[in-house]
Amino acid sequence: MKIAVICANGKxxxxxxxxxxxxxxxxxxxxxEENQTIAQNTLKKDLxxxxxxxxxxxxxxxxxxxxxxxxxxxxxxxxxxxxxDILSGTETRLLVVGGAGxxxxxxxxxxCVADGADFPDAFKPLAAAMAKALGELRRRNxxxxxxxxPAGDFQAEGERTGKYLLGGEELRLNSKxxxxxxxxxxxxxxxxxxxxxxxIQKRISVVSE
Numbered sequence: 001m002k003i004a005v006i007c008a009n010g011k012x013x014x015x016x017x018x019x020x021x022x023x024x025x026x027x028x029x030x031x032x033e034e035n036q037t038i039a040q041n042t043l044k045k046d047l048x049x050x051x052x053x054x055x056x057x058x059x060x061x062x063x064x065x066x067x068x069x070x071x072x073x074x075x076x077x078x079x080x081x082x083x084x085d086i087l088s089g090t091e092t093r094l095l096v097v098g099g100a101g102x103x104x105x106x107x108x109x110x111x112c113v114a115d116g117a118d119f120p121d122a123f124k125p126l127a128a129a130m131a132k133a134l135g136e137l138r139r140r141n142x143x144x145x146x147x148x149x150p151a152g153d154f155q156a157e158g159e160r161t162g163k164y165l166l167g168g169e170e171l172r173l174n175s176k177x178x179x180x181x182x183x184x185x186x187x188x189x190x191x192x193x194x195x196x197x198x199x200i201q202k203r204i205s206v207v208s209e
Contacts, residue, residue, distance in 0.1 A: 158182025
């Protein structure tokens with residue numbers, strides 16, 4: 001199986017590459033600078049400069065793009081649109097490293113995590129930008145996409161337990177009543193989804209056991 005990981009030098013991207021490579025998958029790291037991952041194959045190119053030809057032949061493309069500053073937040077939408085446009089009508093799957101802020105907290109799907117009174121103000125612009133991008137992605141029926149939201153507490157330095165619980169559109173808590181997952185366990189879930197392809201054109205979520 002051939003997988004491309006976009007923005008592979010990021011914290012999430014590196015661990016996704018590592019997880020895929022250690023399973024023996026054919027992994028290509030798509031990076032703007034020098035490759036900092038364990039991937040043997042590298043495509044040195046900016047996400048916005050990628051073409052349909054660049055991604056031809058991959059079974060799955062994992063988008064680990066992230067933008068954090070006020071001026072770059074709109075790129076969550078524009079980057080996803082660009083990837084959808086160049087993958088449109090192909091069999092190549094697009095898997096997106098998503099956010100938790102847009103997960104629903106009620107069965108009616110009228111309230112999200114980011115709407116909560118205790119949601120930090122500092123993260124609201126990011127959550128809004130990612131929710132907007134997800135909303136736009138939902139309208140793309142020409143792409144085999146999957147959006148994977150992490151738990152609310154997404155821990156970059158958290159341990160790899162090798163276990164996780166799969167959820168859907170609603171925030172799921174673990175046996176301890178927590179919404180938490182490490183980047184390493186998230187990477188396991190992402191590669192599992194890339195190899196199995198069980199949730200086409202759906203948003204799913206993961207939390208630690």
